Amino acid sequence: MAYSRIPGVFPVLHGEGLTLREMCEEDLPAWFARLSDPEAAAMAGDSLATSMQDVVDGLAYHRNAFATKEALRWAIVPDSLGASVGSIGIVRLDEENLSGEIGAAVGRAHWGQGFATGATRLVVDYGFGVLGLERIEAVALASNGRSVRVLEKLGFTREGLLRGYRIVNGTRADFAIYGLLGSDWSMRATDSR
């Protein structure tokens, strides 16, 4: 379903020492490296990429999702590096309920430098401030400590356990669902002033 507040020109976001921009062909090699990393792909609940064609198809998918106003996926580019280290997206946008789901992935070589936290903060701000969302969700493999930590640092609340939610490496795995309301976020912004 289309979400009418997605703009016609791809939104570039700046802040947190990062630029979030539309994904493009130059991101494909790093993206392939990330998606062909078995542990990282399993942590994200993604299927393992086996050829460059998988990410070429992925790029076409994300471009189409933007063109049809269904979803947004940004490349995460630290200002200090000038190249993409991962990506972050907002999907399942629901105009009736003003909700959407966020998810990020960063290449293993860049883990632990705050990139996912900074990028999530920027996209959450954009989601509440510009897209007019009132609820943002995230679903993470329950055993994915890094992902859970990023969400909890930003004030997401763990709302439940989705038992056997997805098949990861051939086994049904539990995922945790997290939610953040616009009112939680504006309260945090007021508190930090």
Ligand SMILES: CC(C)(COP(=O)(O)OP(=O)(O)OC[C@H]1O[C@@H](n2cnc3c(N)ncnc32)[C@H](O)[C@@H]1OP(=O)(O)O)[C@@H](O)C(=O)NCCC(=O)NCCS
């Ligand atoms: C999850 C992921 C996006 C995090 O990216 P990142 O840029 O490394 O995240 P950040 O550096 O912003 O924050 C990571 C936090 O997790 C903490 N952490 C690291 N290992 C951890 C572990 N095993 N358990 C709990 N917390 C952990 C870090 O210390 C840091 O917290 P801190 O700032 O309080 O020290 C990245 O690891 C990734 O892409 N993993 C594979 C794909 C994936 O899991 N995607 C998420 C789909 S929901």
